[in-house]
Amino acid sequence: MWFKRVLPHLVIWPPLAVSVFYVVSYTLWTTWLSFTDSQQFASNNWVGWRNYASIIGQSKVHTAYTNLLIYGFGFVVLTSLIGLLLAVLVDQRIKAENLFRSIFLYPMALSFIVTGTVWSWILNPGLGIQKLVRNLGWTDFQFNWIVDRDMAIYTIIIVAAWQASGFAMALFLAGLRSVDADIVKAAEIDGASAARTYVSVIFPCMAPMFVTVFVLLLQFAIKTFDLVWVLTAGGPGIATALPTLVVYDYMFERGQLGRGSAAAVLMLSTLLLVVVPYWLWRRRRATA
Amino acid sequence: MNRTATLSWNRVAIYAALIFFSLIYLAPFAVVLLNSVRDVREIVGSSAIGFPKELRLSNWSAAWNSYCINGHCAGIAPFIWNSLAITVPATLISTMLGALNGYSLALWRFKGDNFVFALVVMGIFLPEQMKLIPWATVLAELGLSNTAMGLVFIHSIQGMSFATLFCRNYYLAIPPELLKAAHIDGAGFFRIFWHIVLPLSPPILIVTVIWQFTSIWNEFLYGVTFTSGEQQPVTAALVALTSQIAQAPEFGIQSAAVVLAALPTLLVYIFGGRFFVRGLTAGAVK
Numbered sequence: 001m002w003f004k005r006v007l008p009h010l011v012i013w014p015p016l017a018v019s020v021f022y023v024v025s026y027t028l029w030t031t032w033l034s035f036t037d038s039q040q041f042a043s044n045n046w047v048g049w050r051n052y053a054s055i056i057g058q059s060k061v062h063t064a065y066t067n068l069l070i071y072g073f074g075f076v077v078l079t080s081l082i083g084l085l086l087a088v089l090v091d092q093r094i095k096a097e098n099l100f101r102s103i104f105l106y107p108m109a110l111s112f113i114v115t116g117t118v119w120s121w122i123l124n125p126g127l128g129i130q131k132l133v134r135n136l137g138w139t140d141f142q143f144n145w146i147v148d149r150d151m152a153i154y155t156i157i158i159v160a161a162w163q164a165s166g167f168a169m170a171l172f173l174a175g176l177r178s179v180d181a182d183i184v185k186a187a188e189i190d191g192a193s194a195a196r197t198y199v200s201v202i203f204p205c206m207a208p209m210f211v212t213v214f215v216l217l218l219q220f221a222i223k224t225f226d227l228v229w230v231l232t233a234g235g236p237g238i239a240t241a242l243p244t245l246v247v248y249d250y251m252f253e254r255g256q257l258g259r260g261s262a263a264a265v266l267m268l269s270t271l272l273l274v275v276v277p278y279w280l281w282r283r284r285r286a287t288a
Numbered sequence: 289m290n291r292t293a294t295l296s297w298n299r300v301a302i303y304a305a306l307i308f309f310s311l312i313y314l315a316p317f318a319v320v321l322l323n324s325v326r327d328v329r330e331i332v333g334s335s336a337i338g339f340p341k342e343l344r345l346s347n348w349s350a351a352w353n354s355y356c357i358n359g360h361c362a363g364i365a366p367f368i369w370n371s372l373a374i375t376v377p378a379t380l381i382s383t384m385l386g387a388l389n390g391y392s393l394a395l396w397r398f399k400g401d402n403f404v405f406a407l408v409v410m411g412i413f414l415p416e417q418m419k420l421i422p423w424a425t426v427l428a429e430l431g432l433s434n435t436a437m438g439l440v441f442i443h444s445i446q447g448m449s450f451a452t453l454f455c456r457n458y459y460l461a462i463p464p465e466l467l468k469a470a471h472i473d474g475a476g477f478f479r480i481f482w483h484i485v486l487p488l489s490p491p492i493l494i495v496t497v498i499w500q501f502t503s504i505w506n507e508f509l510y511g512v513t514f515t516s517g518e519q520q521p522v523t524a525a526l527v528a529l530t531s532q533i534a535q536a537p538e539f540g541i542q543s544a545a546v547v548l549a550a551l552p553t554l555l556v557y558i559f560g561g562r563f564f565v566r567g568l569t570a571g572a573v574k
Contacts (some may be wrong), residue, residue: 004476004503005520007477008476008478011388011477012388012392012477012480015385015388015448016389016392016393016404016408018445018448019389019408019411019449019452020408022411022419022422023407023408023410023411023414023449024334024415025422025461026418026419026422026423027414027418029409029417029421029422030419030421032423034423042421042425046501059513074367082309085305086309089302089305089306089309090306092302094302094303101565102310102557102558103310103313104310104313105561105565106313106554106557107313107501108564108568109553109556109557109561109564110506110550110553110554111505111507111525111549111550111553112506112508113508113523113526113549114523114526114546114549114550115316116529117320117526117542117546118316118317118320118546119316120530121319121323121336121539122315122319122337125335126538128326128335128336128337129337131334131335131336132337132338135334135335137445162316164313164408165378166313170565170568170569171400174569176474177559182397187325191558200488207360213567219413222415223416223507225416226508226509226523229508229527231536232506244415244417245407247417247420248509248513249419251420251421257421257488260433261421262501263416264415264417264420265418267415267417268293268415268417268418269419271413271415275413
């Protein structure tokens with residue numbers, strides 16, 4: 001009999017405990033390593049902020065965070081704009097709505113390794129668009145951003161926006177459809193044009209959805225790894241390095257676990273800088 | 289008359305824009321599909337964007353079972369099996385445990401359950417880079433380094449975060465009176481789960497399974513970090529194939545391999561798209 005009472009506890013707690021424990025302990029673990037002199041193997045020698053001081057001085061880290069700023073901003077703006085445009089288009093009581101939605105969203109079901117590989121050919125000047133256009137007769141046509149140090153980061157923005165704008169569309173569409181139909185009708189009766197109704201009535205009503213989309217896309221940008229890995233591998237040189245690649249480089253290419261952990265914690269801090277205000281904002285809205 | 293004329297021009301513009309964007313979205317897929325039946329000399333000679341002059345179906349068989357990847361000349365097939373051997377068990381285990389977690393968090397409320405839930409959801413936000421060294425250490429301790437089992441282990445545990453989120457939020461909608469009544473009738477934890485909660489669960493379980501399958505199949509960083517050679521999942525093998533191509537281009541075969549690697553999640557998307565989208569937005573908005 002006592003066993004019957006204990007059994008549920010034996011089943012409830014272990015999976016719950018594991019899912020909590022690994023999150024907390026891994027975070028502490030990596031944070032601890034970031035304060036040690038770990039090289040190839042983990043060590044427990046406390047070195048204070050030395051790893052942080054050393055990586056913050058590195059030009060590669062500067063480049064990675066500058067890139068993140070450009071990429072994060074460009075990606076969020078471009079993806080939101082396209083996503084919003086697609087959502088509005090799909091929302092016009094069109095035929096074959098499901099088909100169009102599926103086409104815009106299918107990249108999200110694919111691995112970045114798959115899409116990135118294909119895009120790397122399309123963007124490769126000797127193989128893709130540039131070659132195609134030159135073969136057609138415009139022999140001095142140039143589109144070589146992916147191998148251009150100054151422009152390569154923009155190719156990452158283009159491909160990431162292509163992959164994720166359907167996702168933004170799905171969220172915006174949910175937002176559009178949650179707006180009170182009476183308000184929209186009232187605006188139409190007042191003689192507002194369709195464009196005017198969207199900009200001045202519908203979009204303001206779904207302002208919270210904009211915040212959600214921006215935050216989700218931004219945290220997605222901070223975590224981007226696979227896409228850059230297949231598209232440019234952080235190159236040419238370190239022109240498209242991102243914080244995620246820096247962590248990998250320290251940990252597995254250079255065998256500096258302490259510095260790699262510091263870079264990972266730095267990345268997590270960036271993420272928290274975006275996500276924590278959002279959480280607080282959501283909580284305030286939920287209780288208000 | 290005038291009004292309907294402008295109205296229909298609006299419609300034309302809307303459909304034109306929709307079709308324009310559709311073409312942009314479909315173009316990369318068309319490129320890889322066409323290349324998969326083109327001769328490599330033709331691709332290198334003209335460009336990677338074009339129609340095949342003659343169908344070269346042998347790319348597909350070479351990609352499937354004879355092209356060399358990681359020094360192992362059996363095509364992409366063994367790596368697809370690896371990915372299946374990782375994805376299927378990890379999907380089932382994480383979904384099962386997540387449903388159980390969701391059930392206890394939503395319906396067997398205890399002190400601090402919301403805090404526990406918040407910590408579980410934290411697992412979704414925590415970047416993979418924070419978990420790399422801990423996972424590597426744990427896998428080594430368990431003797432699971434460089435095995436499919438190791439990746440099953442990782443994804444089963446990590447997958448619980450999303451599965452718990454989905455199921456807990458879904459189970460919150462089950463009226464507590466239903467459980468109370470069952471409880472008074474003498475039904476315990478398992479009877480209630482089995483006879484009341486589980487029969488209500490198929491919609492959320494389908495969403496969870498599809499979501500887990502897609503994200504585990506597409507995962508790359510753990511695959512490439514924790515396995516090597518013949519043990520790699522298909523995403524890591526594709527990258528290995530790409531770096532090989534840099535020396536001797538075989539774009540046709542590689543294209544076929546890319547399509548084969550994408551096929552499972554693409555099929556899941558085609559047949560379970562609306563569940564996938566529900567997972568995507570549910571995970572996002574919560």
